[in-house]
Amino acid sequence: MAADYSRRLPLLAVGVPTLIAVASAAWLLAALPTLPAEVTVHWSVTGVPDKTAPAALALIALPASIGFGLLVWSVLRRPANVRGATAPRILTAAAVLFATVVSGGVTSTLIVAARSGGAFPWLLLAGTFVLGAVLGALPALLLPAPPVTGPRESVAVAPLPLSGSERVVWVGRAAPSAVVTGVLLVVAGLIAALAVLLAVFVTPVLLVLLIPALAAAAGSSGWRVRLDEHGALIRGALPPMVLRVALADLAAARVTTVAPVGDFGGWGARYRHGVTGIVTRAGEALELERTDGHRLLVTMEHAAEAAAVLTALLARAHGTVPHVG
Structure with missing residues (x-):
């Protein structure tokens, strides 16, 4: 069981998100020559386009998606960090959902919206979340329980x-430890990538959502x-x-x-x-x-x-x- 956990964890936490992110980036690169220099990246609450940017900026979702998967893997690969199967399955599912929504969702939304005259593809975005939830369920089915570390004793x-x-x-x-320090560096990179995504493709106001992540990282220093x-x-x-x-x-x-x-x-x-x-x-x-x-x-x-x-x-x-x- 321990060997199965160690073998499947990187495949599910890193491999699947990487596959999704690379496929999304390849689709975007292939579509770039056919897209206008500036594409719609934000819509008002009524669905009216109100912000444009170069479509290539969406490529930042590639390292963000892979980085989040690596972060999850680095945390879960050590049995000393976890107790039971619930947390590993939830975090691995989150990595897959994150890659699907951030890489696949952003890419497909920009491409489809550009080709439809800027109309917001509501159904496509909703479908991306549904697909992410379905793909995220894979870890719950395929990831075995980690090696038992036993209950905490005093x-x-x-x-x-x-x-x-x-x-x-x-x-x-x-x-x-050195491992946690490395994790903090990855978190810092992810926060920077997410800050760019939020500021460019959504609204700078949502940068306040990153404050809890910054506080958690600082509290581990x-x-x-x-x-x-x-x-x-x-x-x-x-x-x-x-x-x-x-x-x-x-x-x-x-x-x-x-x-x-x-x-x-x-x-x-x-x-x-x-x-x-x-x-x-x-x-x-x-x-x-x-x-x-x-x-x-x-x-x-x-x-x-x-x-x-x-x-x-x-x-x-x-x-x-x-x-x-």
Whole structure:
């Protein structure tokens, strides 16, 4: 089953979108000599043409479609990022739908509209969405479940030995792995391509739709973690965000593992099922449980050491730490 998943994932997440994008680009290139220098690229709500641009600009949909498929594949190819089959199938279906609508939809709309005198092809565009939904259903039928990573479990750690008067300050960083950094670069390229598509073919006003994507990418860039006798301080630069857990409000510090897609639906500052996550990578994470039951997870290296420091500080505050020296 694991081999089937690894073999079919690139075919469905990258191969199918690439085939759709290349076929759409080839159709556009073949049609360019027969099209006017400027074609209608936008219509009013009543279907009246109100904006023109060179048809060749639609070729930017080719790298955008392939890039989105590569992004999905890079995220899903590591079993540590996912739990279960639902998220991989939805994301792979989204890659196919994206390529069908962005590459196939834009290309067919421009060509047909140019050859019909600028009339907006409503039925064609609707058919593109229907076709994308049908093709997007293929992953749900053909993509097997990924290797099982098991449910998330929390593990308690032994406290760091402290002397009675020893002051402890621990500083760490929740930074993205090389894989996540590469994903962020792809996301930046996709955002740039989508910005061009929205500004040229739709309306610049819709650029505000890219703000959530920019915020998610920035939230994955890195966080600083400081632990001392006051508790935990987690600070992000982009966006400027500070999370504090006072030692008096801390019930326990543990170590756990996080699958970004399976547990939180992605990277960045997240909230799901009553758990806040600072997710910059897959794998080891510091888990802070508050006295009110709320939990905060921070993916980072040396999470066990951080949990040991907080466990020791918490125990000393309660007078239960064995003194050393």
